[in-house]
Amino acid sequence: MSEKRQKYWYLSLMAPNTRGSEYAWLDPSRIYCNAEALQDCATDLLEPFDANEIDVVAGIDAMGFILGAAIATKLKKGFLTLRKKETVCVETEDEHYVDYMKTGKCLQLRTDAFPEGTRVLIVDQWMETGGTMQAAINLVERLKGKVAGCAVVAIEYNTHPKSKEIMEKYKCSHVIPPHLQPQIDNQYLESFKKFEAGEAGYAVQP
DSSP states (O other): OOOSSOTGGGGGGGGEEETTTSSSSSTHHHHHHHHHHHHHHHHHTTTTTTTGGOSEEEEEHHHHHHHHHHHHHTOEEEEEEEEEEOSSSSOOOEEEHHHOOOOOEEEOOOOOOOOOOEEEEEEOOEESSSSSHHHHOOOOOOOTOOOEEEEEEOTTSOOOHHHHHHHHHHHEOOOTTTTTHHHTTTTTTTTTTHTHHHTTOOOOOO
16 A cells, blocks of 8 residues: 555445345445555544543444544543443443444443543444434443543434434544435445456455
């Protein structure tokens, strides 16, 4: 990969769903398999934020752990996990919500996570309906933390008003340029054609 990489080049690494409607419509995880893509994505997501206004990074279980940890490392901040139900062996605050698949779920955050007033950047892979992100926000604020912002690879604008409400109330960051947003909202990327043609290659490039 050239040192002069085009901004957001890594978005073309995302793969289409080949498993059916019970799965998400795409798989962004190929971004994480590529060292340069992961670093560039983390850098781009941090553009709107001042590192001095973030005390800790929180990642949402599970894919938010990968991107969140990369961002925390870049910022030289700690990393906090927002876990799925019944995965934490200490006392937690729980938040029940409905995800993008209209499935009832629960996020948990340990009760001793941070002192009052801690500024938390919440990271997840995607924001479709906003249900999961709102659950994370509720947990942080219930423990009297301050949401420094929300960072995700993409926000789908046409699926649910909750996403819009979150964007209006909190500083949000994503890496989808305007010309690609309609493709995100229509849940089909032109870059999928290389996958359909068998030209995408391996996720990990030595």
